[in-house]
Each structure stands twice: as C-alpha cells, then as structure tokens.
Amino acid sequence: MTLRLGRHDFDDDATLMMAIVNRTPDSFYDKGATWAEDKAFERVRLVVEQGAEIVDIGGIKAAPGVEIDAAEEKARVVDFVAQVRESFPGLVISVDTWRAEVGRAVCEAGADVLNDAWGGADPELVDVAAEFGAGLICTHTGGATPRTRPYRVEYDDVVRSAIEDTVGYAERALAAGVARESIVIDPAHDFGKNTFHSLEVTRRLDEMVATGWPVLVSLSNKDFVGETLDLPVGERLTGTLAATAVCALAGARVYRVHEVVETRQTVDMVWTIAGRRPPRRAIRGLQ
Amino acid sequence: MRVVLVPGVLALLPSYGGLEDPVAELRSACLDAVAWLGAGPRVVASPQGERVAAYLCGEVVSRLAPLAPQPPQALAAPRPPVGGVLVVANGSATRTEKAPGHLDDRALGFDDELRAALTAGRPGAVDADLARELWADVDGLVRLAQEVDVDPASVSVDYDADPFGVQYWVMRMEGVRR
Numbered sequence: 001m002t003l004r005l006g007r008h009d010f011d012d013d014a015t016l017m018m019a020i021v022n023r024t025p026d027s028f029y030d031k032g033a034t035w036a037e038d039k040a041f042e043r044v045r046l047v048v049e050q051g052a053e054i055v056d057i058g059g060i061k062a063a064p065g066v067e068i069d070a071a072e073e074k075a076r077v078v079d080f081v082a083q084v085r086e087s088f089p090g091l092v093i094s095v096d097t098w099r100a101e102v103g104r105a106v107c108e109a110g111a112d113v114l115n116d117a118w119g120g121a122d123p124e125l126v127d128v129a130a131e132f133g134a135g136l137i138c139t140h141t142g143g144a145t146p147r148t149r150p151y152r153v154e155y156d157d158v159v160r161s162a163i164e165d166t167v168g169y170a171e172r173a174l175a176a177g178v179a180r181e182s183i184v185i186d187p188a189h190d191f192g193k194n195t196f197h198s199l200e201v202t203r204r205l206d207e208m209v210a211t212g213w214p215v216l217v218s219l220s221n222k223d224f225v226g227e228t229l230d231l232p233v234g235e236r237l238t239g240t241l242a243a244t245a246v247c248a249l250a251g252a253r254v255y256r257v258h259e260v261v262e263t264r265q266t267v268d269m270v271w272t273i274a275g276r277r278p279p280r281r282a283i284r285g286l287q
Numbered sequence: 288m289r290v291v292l293v294p295g296v297l298a299l300l301p302s303y304g305g306l307e308d309p310v311a312e313l314r315s316a317c318l319d320a321v322a323w324l325g326a327g328p329r330v331v332a333s334p335q336g337e338r339v340a341a342y343l344c345g346e347v348v349s350r351l352a353p354l355a356p357q358p359p360q361a362l363a364a365p366r367p368p369v370g371g372v373l374v375v376a377n378g379s380a381t382r383t384e385k386a387p388g389h390l391d392d393r394a395l396g397f398d399d400e401l402r403a404a405l406t407a408g409r410p411g412a413v414d415a416d417l418a419r420e421l422w423a424d425v426d427g428l429v430r431l432a433q434e435v436d437v438d439p440a441s442v443s444v445d446y447d448a449d450p451f452g453v454q455y456w457v458m459r460m461e462g463v464r465r
Contacts (some may be wrong), residue, residue, distance in 0.1 A: 232455065281307040286298035287387055287451040 006112020058096035087112030130177030142192030198224035311384025336375030386452025408439030
C-alpha cells in the first residue's frame with residue numbers, strides 16, 4: 001500500500017528507516033546521549049546524512065521511571081519538532097507519544113506522524129491525527145498501561161491478538177478520519193510481551209503483513225534480542241539485524257532503529273533477495 | 288546498406304537491470320546507432336547476441352513510437368532506410384587482471400589489429416583461433432564479411448572502450464551485399 005506520512009508520499013515498494021531520536025535523559029540504549037537539544041539536533045543531522053527517511057522523536061522513555069506529565073513532555077519535544085521541521089523540510093517527523101494533547105502540539109509544530117507506542121491508551125489521539133492529516137502508528141501492547149513492564153502476560157495466540165488489536169485500532173482511526181494510506185500497524189516487540197512472544201511475532205510477521213496494512217517493526221537492541229543471545233545493551237546489533245532480516249523477508253515496510261546504516265543495508269539486501277528490489281549495480285558475469 | 292556493430296553485453300538487457308546502469312554510456316551509443324540503422328534490421332549474432340539485438344531494436348521502436356499525432360513536418364522528415372544489418376560482436380575479454388578471462392598479454396594487440404581491420408572495412412580479417420583463446424566474440428564479424436562489402440570510408444566509431452576488461456565497439460558503416 002502506498003504510504004502517506006503527513007506531507008510525504010512513498011511508493012508501494014519503498015522501505016523506510018525511522019531513526020530514533022530521544023529527548024530523554026534516561027532511555028535504555030543511549031542513556032541520555034541526545035538529552036541536550038543540540039545533541040539531539042546533531043543526531044537528526046547524522047541520521048538524515050545516513051539516509052533515514054523518518055525521525056521518531058520521543059520525550060518519555062518507554063520503561064517505568066520518573067513521571068513526566070504532558071506539560072513536561074511538550075517542553076521536551078514541541079520546540080524541537082519545530083526546529084527540525086524548519087531545517088529538514090523533506091524529512092518525515094514522527095513523535096513517539098500516546099497523549100492527544102502532546103500530539104496536537106507537535107502536529108501544530110510540524111510533525112507528520114504520531115507513533116502511539118502504547119496502543120491507543122488515549123482514545124482522542126486518532127482525532128488529532130485525523131484533524132492534522134498526520135500518519136498514525138497503531139501498536140499492540142496487549143492492553144498494557146503506558147510505561148509498564150510485562151508481568152506474567154500470556155496470550156492464547158499472541159499474533160492473533162496483535163492482528164486483532166492493531167487492525168481494530170487502524171479501523172477506529174479510519175473511522176475517525178485518518179487516511180487509509182496514513183495508517184501503519186506495529187506488533188510492538190517487547191511491549192506487553194515476553195521474549196517468547198516477541199520471537200513468535202517475528203517468526204509470524206507475514207501474518208500481520210497479510211492484513212494489507214503497512215507494518216512497522218521496532219526491534220532495535222530490545223530485550224528479546226538480549227535475552228535470546230544473553231547479551232547486554234550495546235552488544236545486540238547482530239541479533240537486531242538478524243531479526244530485521246526475518247521481518248524484511250516477511251515484508252515489513254518501516255524499521256524503527258538506532259543504527260540506520262546497518263539496518264538499511266540489511267533491509268535492502270533482504271528486499272533484493274526477495275525480488276522486490278533490484279541490485280544497486282550489477283555487472284558480474286554480464287560484461 | 289547500413290551496418291551497425293554493437294557488443295553482446297548482457298548488462299544491456301532489462302532482466303539484468305539494477306538501480307544504477309553500469310553501461311549507461313554504452314547503452315546510449317548502441318541505441319543511437321540502432322536508431323540510425325532503421326527498422327527491421329537483419330541480425331547477425333550468436334543466440335545470446337540475438338537477445339541483445341532484440342532488446343535494442345525493440346527499445347528503439349518504442350522510443351520512436353509517437354506519443355501524440357506527428358506534425359506534418361515530422362512526417363516529411365527523412366526516415367532511415369530498411370534492410371540494414373545489426374552485427375553483435377566484441378573484442379577480447381582478457382584485457383586486465385579483473386577481466387572475465389583474466390589478463391592475457393596478447394589481448395591488447397589482438398584488439399588493436401581488430402579495430403584497425405574494422406575501421407578499414409575488413410571485418411573478416413580476424414584470427415578466429417586467437418579470438419577464442421581471448422574470449423572474443425567475432426563470429427558475427429566473419430559472417431558479415433562473407434555477406435557484405437563494407438565501404439572503408441563509411442566507417443565511424445561511436446564507442447570504443449573496455450570498462451570491464453572487455454573490448455567494446457559501437458560502429459556504423461555502409462556497404463553493399465555480395
């Protein structure tokens with residue numbers, strides 16, 4: 001399906017790199033490396049140079065921690081979105097928030113996409129996306145409360161749950177007026193899931209792709225990779241790329257990443273193996 | 288009778304296309320020459336070379352197909368004659384260490400002599416045994432020489448390079464059937 005993310009359109013066969021830009025002092029991977037606004041802006045400039053089509057700006061880490069109210073979240077992201085919008089008009093700006101109030105403010109500042117990593121916790125977020133013509137990422141959390149860790153969560157069938165919830169969310173968004181081509185679904189690895197759930201979602205991602213909704217995957221350096229390989233944060237790139245390859249073969253369209261270059265190469269390679277993309281330049285044996 | 292020589296480079300075929308064209312300059316030269324040749328040329332080539340020729344001829348036809356009604360002056364413009372010959376052949380594939388057939392010290396001399404013969408209107412003046420050893424595809428040239436007397440003064444070279452250690456030429460020439 002053709003993607004329309006705010007001001008930007010992408011072809012049916014395009015894969016997109018969504019680079020994570022944290023305006024937080026405590027996110028699990030970068031541990032505040034881009035907390036300062038100038039550092040966050042440097043990160044945006046870097047990932048644009050590396051070829052990212054989207055930046056996903058977040059003002060609250062996903063894990064539990066100090067409570068960040070909407071005012072503080074807006075203080076962290078709204079002006080920054082405006083600054084990025086002005087400097088990078090061709091860049092898709094996504095904001096990782098579940099709050100409609102924050103969503104409205106960032107859309108007014110120029111955001112193109114609302115990445116609702118907490119699966120519709122604020123039911124008014126879809127109305128904001130519709131009002132501003134923004135894209136919307138519909139995630140599956142199994143009904144988890146924002147910023148909580150999974151605890152003894154079980155599913156009869158985690159993939160069926162992910163499909164039912166994300167497609168249901170997508171249809172609510174559609175009914176609220178969000179454009180069909182602006183809705184993306186995300187199984188949300190690790191969110192409301194133990195490692196076995198995230199592995200199964202990865203293994204059966206083709207079932208989500210078969211729904212016809214474009215699929216986003218957020219795999220980068222997550223705990224399911226770490227637990228699978230018994231590796232700490234900082235040593236999970238290879239495992240992340242292996243999971244990325246499996247999702248790419250299944251047909252995921254958007255990849256939320258820390259490492260843009262490595263993920264782009266992995267996705268391009270798999271996409272080409274799958275026959276969806278030609279090689280960059282082929283001459284071997286064809287001279 | 289118009290005659291065009293192009294190399295049988297498989298990278299010209301759309302089925303081997305990439306995001307970037309590694310033979311863009313060669314492709315352009317081939318298409319210009321085949322357009323000059325005119326519609327429906329007879330092809331002198333190996334079976335693999337015939338595929339390259341078919342692609343080039345088809346591409347020229349599709350590019351020449353009018354997208355809109357032609358103005359009267361376009362209809363009155365001279366059209367290429369029919370009945371030309373498209374020859375698919377090339378020089379050695381052993382010109383460098385990275386060449387498909389690796390480096391053979393005889394390759395440069397062989398290609399120089401073949402170039403001289405072609406521009407002198409003597410396409411059949413080639414050592415077929417040495418050509419095989421140097422991975423050169425010259426059968427089409429020998430067959431051309433058996434069928435057509437080429438006018439040496441008519442020969443022009445549109446492309447002459449060995450970007451991958453293989454000697455390519457795109458040439459236009461005129462001659463009469465024997």
